[in-house]
Amino acid sequence: MIYRALIKEIPTLSKTTVYNTLNLFVKKGLVIPIAIDEQETRFDIDTEPHGHFLCVKCGRIYDVGKCSALFDKNEIDGHKILECRVYLRGICRECLKKQ
Template identity: 50%
Template sequence: MKHIKNKLEAKGVKPTYQRLCVLEYLEKNMNHPTAEMIYENIAKRIPTMSKTTIYNTLNLFLEKGLIHAVTITGTEVRYDINTFSHHHFLCRKCGKIVDIEVKCPFCDGEITQINGNEIEEIHGYFKGICKECREKNNKVER
């Protein structure tokens, strides 16, 4: 947990036990969890953890650039510890969101402006049916 503490301190965030637990959870669960998913998991270990603490911690992490918010499905916000430019794939069947690597001149920093507008953030996602769901579907059809 020392590296997690160092990450928080490097961003000027006081490393409270709750914050350490949330950041550790995000590092171990790269499935782009919702705040609710994070709360349900951590509350099993720390029954005194409140949803408010989870939301406040996530908002602080967003503000400090420790995580990114991923909104693909309208209003549902997922959280991503990978803060480097990358794209996401959303499975419309199971709801899983995964990081994908796609060659993109914007993400690589090759293009920093469009029509005189400076690019600060890029959000790209793909929707479809994931490999696992397609394989399950193929087994059912056989």
């Protein structure tokens, strides 16, 4: 998707360049890879802690749980938390409306 959006402006762009740049962004903490979908890796520019909800009907991904108390913790049962990833799957509110 990113490649298709950029190729119009930069005709010499290669997919490898896009991947390498994205990996660099991940390393720098500018984007977060989301592994909710096995088919493709998606990237999130919102690096604030939050969860993701994947709709199994339309495939849309929603940002959820920004204020969840879980993300405020930095330890749980004596374990130090370095990363907290929350993935939820279900049917989104838009698809529920259509049912």
